Amino acid sequence: xxxxxxxxxxxxxxxxxxxxxxxxxxxxxxxxxxxxxxxxxxxxxxxxxxxxxxxxxxxxxxxxxxxxxxxxxxxxxxxxxxxxxxxxxxxxxxxxxxxxxxxxxxxxxxxxxxxxxxxxxxxxxxxxxxxxxxxxxxxxxxxxxxxxxxxxxxxxxxxxxxxxxxxxxxxxxxxxxxxxxxxxxxxxxxxxxxxxxxxxxxxxxxxxxxxxxxxxxxxxxxxxxxxxxxxxxxxxxxxxxxxxxxxxxxxxxxxxxxxxxxxxxxxxxxxxxxxxxxxxxxxxxxxxxxxxxxxxxxxxxxxxxxxxxxxxxxxxxxxxxxxxxxxxxxxxxxxxxxxxxxxxxxxxxxxxxxxxxxxxxxxxxxxxxxxxxxxxxxxxxxxxxxxxxxxxxxxxxxxxxxxxxxxxxxxxxxxxxxxxxxxxxx
Ligand SMILES: Cc1cc2nc3c(=O)[nH]c(=O)nc-3n(C[C@H](O)[C@H](O)[C@H](O)COP(=O)(O)OP(=O)(O)OC[C@H]3O[C@@H](n4cnc5c(N)ncnc54)[C@H](O)[C@@H]3O)c2cc1C
Numbered sequence: 001x002x003x004x005x006x007x008x009x010x011x012x013x014x015x016x017x018x019x020x021x022x023x024x025x026x027x028x029x030x031x032x033x034x035x036x037x038x039x040x041x042x043x044x045x046x047x048x049x050x051x052x053x054x055x056x057x058x059x060x061x062x063x064x065x066x067x068x069x070x071x072x073x074x075x076x077x078x079x080x081x082x083x084x085x086x087x088x089x090x091x092x093x094x095x096x097x098x099x100x101x102x103x104x105x106x107x108x109x110x111x112x113x114x115x116x117x118x119x120x121x122x123x124x125x126x127x128x129x130x131x132x133x134x135x136x137x138x139x140x141x142x143x144x145x146x147x148x149x150x151x152x153x154x155x156x157x158x159x160x161x162x163x164x165x166x167x168x169x170x171x172x173x174x175x176x177x178x179x180x181x182x183x184x185x186x187x188x189x190x191x192x193x194x195x196x197x198x199x200x201x202x203x204x205x206x207x208x209x210x211x212x213x214x215x216x217x218x219x220x221x222x223x224x225x226x227x228x229x230x231x232x233x234x235x236x237x238x239x240x241x242x243x244x245x246x247x248x249x250x251x252x253x254x255x256x257x258x259x260x261x262x263x264x265x266x267x268x269x270x271x272x273x274x275x276x277x278x279x280x281x282x283x284x285x286x287x288x289x290x291x292x293x294x295x296x297x298x299x300x301x302x303x304x305x306x307x308x309x310x311x312x313x314x315x316x317x318x319x320x321x322x323x324x325x326x327x328x329x330x331x332x333x334x335x336x337x338x339x340x341x342x343x344x345x346x347x348x349x350x351x352x353x354x355x356x357x358x359x360x361x362x363x364x365x366x367x368x369x370x371x372x373x374x375x376x377x378x379x380x381x382x383x384x385x386x387x388x389x390x391x392x393x394x395x396x397x398x399x400x401x402x403x404x405x406x407x408x409x410x411x412x413x414x415x416x417x418x419x420x421x422x423x424x425x426x
Contacts, residue, residue: 017058083240103240112225135209183223184223195207239294293315
């Protein structure tokens with residue numbers, strides 16, 4: 001029997017270890033020294049590096065990468081189960097060597113880099129000796145790549161990049177930036193003259209590239225191949241976001257249920273109100289629908305490719321934003337005034353829902369992709385009536401019984417009566 005929703009016991013042991021490690025080690029670090037896991041400060045590194053070493057010793061470092069690239073080669077399904085835990089803790093992705101935007105950039109390098117490019121950038125990224133960013137979106141438009149203008153011109157033994165990028169996450173602290181140009185994907189060291197990081201936004205940087213000269217071998221993949229590389233990068237990133245969103249909505253759900261049982265109003269617990277029960281029931285169903293869709297998509301990627309699974313990935317992308325919005329809102333609401341403060345994770349989680357609907361491509365674009373791909377499996381029906389028009393189908397079906405209907409008046413009367421009864425229904 002191929003349908004199976006169980007986790008093999010050996011891997012479950014790993015999941016149990018990860019859960020305990022996150023609860024006992026990562027959560028306290030996040031609460032007392034927020035940001036330490038990402039910091040290059042030696043004191044912060046002294047706190048975070050031993051945790052990273054424990055993850056490495058356990059064979060769980062760089063979870064998303066195949067074995068030949070130094071990862072455990074779990075594949076996407078196991079990664080999804082792990083991300084259901086990691087997504088609950090802010091620093092967990094970096095402690096496990098799976099933090100965006102580096103992960104997507106590493107996937108691009110792994111897939112398209114030459115041996116020399118991998119040696120120069122992939123392995124140092126894997127070891128967090130360097131950090132990266134991804135410059136694709138431009139100020140004049142993000143959803144429509146045909147509006148992008150940044151271009152690299154060849155000048156002797158250099159590429160010369162000119163353009164302007166917007167919302168390059170962590171661009172200001174990156175060592176290298178993957179710059180999507182109209183004629184290819186280029187790796188630009190951030191300290192190259194001509195790279196100018198604007199003052200704001202602070203986290204997702206606005207960057208000007210003016211006569212930025214880089215060696216010819218900083219082109220990644222083929223010339224004019226940027227769109228293919230971008231799809232490869234973003235496809236993986238989207239499903240990883242969806243996996244971590246499952247963790248977030250489960251956290252919101254846990255908080256909602258605990259609070260509903262803990263507090264009283266009008267002589268009964270909050271959970272005794274039918275509308276609160278409805279919020280819990282709807283959330284339970286929506287979380288599990290999202291979770292199963294994410295796991296099914298991860299399984300599809302493992303058994304085919306990101307490209308084959310692109311319709312499913314797009315559906316996960318907008319569904320995770322929707323479920324995050326609905327469930328975090330309900331949880332915040334049931335938490336009452338406390339939910340509106342920053343004293344629990346709920347306010348930040350709810351505020352992140354619109355962001356989730358925009359990053360890695362706006363929901364509308366993904367919905368259009370899904371609908372268009374789905375429609376490719378359909379054709380317009382011929383004639384006036386749809387294929388499921390019952391009288392026409394019945395006429396067709398009667399042909400199968402033509403001999404019987406001709407031979408047996410009782411059965412013929414039954415069939416005629418049934419046909420008239422259906423017609424009288426409207
Ligand atoms: C947290 C975060 C991190 C990000 N990190 C990066 C990064 O590291 N690197 C990077 O390059 N970019 C990054 N982005 C940018 C992201 O890729 C863009 O925001 C996204 O592609 C949308 O582009 P835009 O913001 O210009 O919105 P627009 O393209 O202007 O879209 C705005 C709105 O217009 C409507 N719309 C647009 N197109 C359509 C359509 N085809 N059909 C229907 N409605 C439409 C939608 O309502 C949409 O929300 C990040 C964004 C966020 C929020």
